[in-house]
Amino acid sequence: MRSFVVRSVEFALRRRGAASSNRRLFSSDSAPERKVAILGAAGGIGQPLALLMKLNPLVSDLALYDIAGTPGVAADVGHINTRAQVAGYAGEEQLGKALEGSDVVIIPAGVPRKPGMTRDDLFNINAGIVKSLCTAIAKYCPSAVVNMISNPVNSTVPIASEVFKRAGTYDEKKLFGVTTLDVVRAKTFYAGKAKVSVADVNVPVVGGHAGITILPLFSQATPASNDLSTEDIKALTKRTQDGGTEVVEAKAGKGSATLSMAYAGAIFADACLKGLNGVPDIVECSFVQSSITELPFFASKVRLGKNGVEEVLGLGPLSDYEKEGLENLKPELKASIEKGIRFAKDN
Numbered sequence: 001m002r003s004f005v006v007r008s009v010e011f012a013l014r015r016r017g018a019a020s021s022n023r024r025l026f027s028s029d030s031a032p033e034r035k036v037a038i039l040g041a042a043g044g045i046g047q048p049l050a051l052l053m054k055l056n057p058l059v060s061d062l063a064l065y066d067i068a069g070t071p072g073v074a075a076d077v078g079h080i081n082t083r084a085q086v087a088g089y090a091g092e093e094q095l096g097k098a099l100e101g102s103d104v105v106i107i108p109a110g111v112p113r114k115p116g117m118t119r120d121d122l123f124n125i126n127a128g129i130v131k132s133l134c135t136a137i138a139k140y141c142p143s144a145v146v147n148m149i150s151n152p153v154n155s156t157v158p159i160a161s162e163v164f165k166r167a168g169t170y171d172e173k174k175l176f177g178v179t180t181l182d183v184v185r186a187k188t189f190y191a192g193k194a195k196v197s198v199a200d201v202n203v204p205v206v207g208g209h210a211g212i213t214i215l216p217l218f219s220q221a222t223p224a225s226n227d228l229s230t231e232d233i234k235a236l237t238k239r240t241q242d243g244g245t246e247v248v249e250a251k252a253g254k255g256s257a258t259l260s261m262a263y264a265g266a267i268f269a270d271a272c273l274k275g276l277n278g279v280p281d282i283v284e285c286s287f288v289q290s291s292i293t294e295l296p297f298f299a300s301k302v303r304l305g306k307n308g309v310e311e312v313l314g315l316g317p318l319s320d321y322e323k324e325g326l327e328n329l330k331p332e333l334k335a336s337i338e339k340g341i342r343f344a345k346d347n
């Protein structure tokens with residue numbers, strides 16, 4: 001059972017982007033040492049994400065940090081017989097130790113939505129949490145790649161950029177808003193509707209990570225489907241945009257997506273690690289500093305490499321419906337970005 005689970009996860013992770021010649025190079029025996037820290041590791045996302053990162057053979061050290069509860073999570077996950085050495089850190093006084101030497105820091109710390117809330121309603125609590133965690137990152141591991149999961153991502157990423165700028169450590173190539181869950185959802189919903197194998201599907205999702213700022217580009221979905229009507233595409237777009245709310249409502253007050261988010265976070269962190277390790281042609285969608293539109297941050301396909309972002313890829317050809325969606329999302333995304341920047345400057 002153990003080897004089946006580990007091999008399945010290893011296979012799934014390697015299948016995504018690593019050429020077969022790289023498989024041996026990045027097996028657990030010869031992969032470079034890589035430390036990954038998860039901040040918020042005792043939470044709904046943090047715990048399953050800790051499990052998935054412990055199963056990733058590219059991770060040599062896994063630091064699990066939260067305000068409380070991490071010694072138990074670390075003891076539990078640490079008994080799994082895979083490569084990563086696990087350590088739990090609880091409380092602010094242990095944050096520095098958790099971060100020191102990290103190559104990748106994943107941040108799912110903060111409060112999740114309840115039914116009736118928008119992601120922006122989380123701003124007042126999560127902005128301060130993200131600001132203090134990023135201040136510590138700037139101090140203890142200024143060169144780390146940062147994967148921001150905490151909502152509202154459209155504002156928390158700009159907050160992080162301002163904190164790093166103020167500390168003199170900002171490297172735009174190393175700051176990522178994790179929008180992989182939007183891609184995961186778009187792939188699942190498209191495969192179901194187009195009746196194609198979900199394992200073969202690709203759908204870029206651009207813009208941001210909230211409501212209409214999430215813009216799936218089904219006109220670029222592969223394999224292409226001629227069977228989908230305009231109404232089908234509109235319904236798929238709306239379901240992808242409302243995917244988070246669908247989960248929040250189904251959980252009825254017990255939080256938002258955790259398991260699918262942990263999966264998405266593990267896929268994105270794995271892509272970052274592969275990029276750092278020099279695996280070629282690693283492309284994922286992410287919310288990054290960007291000049292492909294007039295907005296300073298934007299989610300699009302990004303090529304990952306040894307320094308983080310190697311190239312921010314363009315939008316490609318858009319349908320008229322997508323062009324309209326792009327124009328509609330800009331005012332909301334701009335306001336969320338500016339709100340984050342203002343918060344960081346004023347606090």
Ligand SMILES: NC(=O)c1ccc[n+]([C@@H]2O[C@H](COP(=O)([O-])OP(=O)(O)OC[C@H]3O[C@@H](n4cnc5c(N)ncnc54)[C@H](O)[C@@H]3O)[C@@H](O)[C@H]2O)c1
Nearest residue numbers: 040042043044045067108109110111112149150151181261
């Ligand atoms: N980017 C995405 O696609 C996406 C998807 C799902 C959820 N989220 C967001 O992720 C965040 C976490 O969601 P969750 O369901 O895991 O919530 P949760 O409440 O289950 O867990 C959050 C954890 O963060 C910890 N925490 C709070 N303040 C902290 C601090 N200062 N330092 C370290 N840890 C701290 C809490 O103790 C808790 O363990 C939310 O903001 C949610 O909206 C983002």
Ligand SMILES: O=C(O)C[C@H](O)C(=O)O
Nearest residue numbers: 113151243244245256257
């Ligand atoms: O919807 C949420 O509040 C959580 C997350 O952003 C999601 O997309 O599931």
